[in-house]
Amino acid sequence: MEERVVLSNKGVGNILQFLTDVKYLLKGKVLVANVLPVFTAYWLSLYFAxxxxxxxxSLFLLTMIGSTLVISGALIINNWYEVDLDRKMVRTQKRPTVTGHFSMRAVLWAGIMTTILGLVTMLATTLEATVYSLLGWFVYVVLYTFWSKRKYTLNTVIGSISGAFTPLIGWAAVQPADHIVPIVLFAILFIWQVPHTMAVAIKRFDDYQAASVPMLPVVAGMDTAIRQNLLYIICLLPIPFFLFHLFGPILVIVSSLLTVGWIFLAAKGFSTKNLEKWAQMNLIYSLNYLVWLSFTMILLTV
Incomplete structure (x- = not known):
């Protein structure tokens, strides 16, 4: 009887470990932050159509499942390719590529097959949405992971282009993305990701330095990174005004308050004595900015 209990507990433990490994492989929060704009844009596209x-x-399920699989495929391949960097960084020590819980061959094939399955699923929506999915994948995997991340500080900007395709995917699943809403969302996502990523780079400065990844704080110093971080956030301020005629003053007010609050927080980076804590606050704020902006747009179109 005791042996059965031990075996049962071991089985449950193995399942939990597997799920934990999958979460780290897919970079859980990164995946959610990329899928949310797909949903938001899909909802808005239906409304304006x-x-x-x-x-x-059925179209909603195909869009969400397909885009999630494509994004997951890109993240898995990123983990496969960057295992040498991850071994040098404290924050990535629990990834299954580092712990050895998953073989490198299995991870590579998982990334390839997940990507293919995602693109095939997206083909059941529209060709345009599939093309945006493929472009986002290509920029993240080829231009960001394989080419620029180890060479240039502009890797952050290049990676941001990839994430900015997500609202185009959601919108184009319903109708062509030649509309002001997905274009503005593309611009917001592109700009938003730079300070979001910069917060991670500042918080994990020691990790990136140890792995010799040319993030801006490592190459140009903290002052330059904090200044660039602030400038990108300021650039977010006027963009929602382009949607005033469609959403009215509430969206502009909410987005402006969110951005101004972020600007004040970002400016504190020049005087703070604890950069790691400040960077963590910026990281949390950036995620809240995205959630609340998306939530506001959805509420205004219910």
Whole structure:
């Protein structure tokens, strides 16, 4: 009887360990932050097309499943390729590529097959949405992971282009993305990701320095990174005004308050004595900015 209990507990433990490994492999928070704009843009696209959400449940599921798989495939391949860097960084020590819980061959094939399955699923939506999915994957995997991350401080900007495709995917699953809303969302996501990533780079400065990754704080110093961080956040301020005629003053007010609050927080970086804590606060604020901006746009179109 005791042996059965031990075996049962071991089985549960193995399952939990597997799920934990998958979470680290997919960079859980990164995956969610990329899928949220897909949903937001999909919802908004239905609204401006005059369609009802309940009439397109199957399209919604295909879009969310397909985009999630493509994004997951890109993240898995990123983990596979960067295992040598991850071994040198404290924050990545629990990834299964580092611990050896998953073989490198299995991880590579998982990334390839997940990507293919995601793109095939996206083909069941629209060709345009599939192209945006492929472009986002290509920029993240080829231009960011394989080419620029180990060579240039501009890797952050290049990576941001990849994430900015996510609202185009959601919108184009319903109708062509030649509309002011997905274009503005693309711009917001592109700019937003730079200070979001900069907060990670400042918080994990020692890690990136140990791994010789040319992030801006490592190459140009903290003052330059803090200044660039602030400038990008300021650039967010006017963009939602382009949607005033569609969403009215509430969106502009909410987005402006969110951005001004972030500007004040970012400016404190010049005087703070604890950069790691300040960077963590910026990281949390950036995620809240994205969630609340998306939530506001959805509420205004319910």
């Amino acid at each position: 005059g369609e009802r959400f309940r009439d397109h449940i």
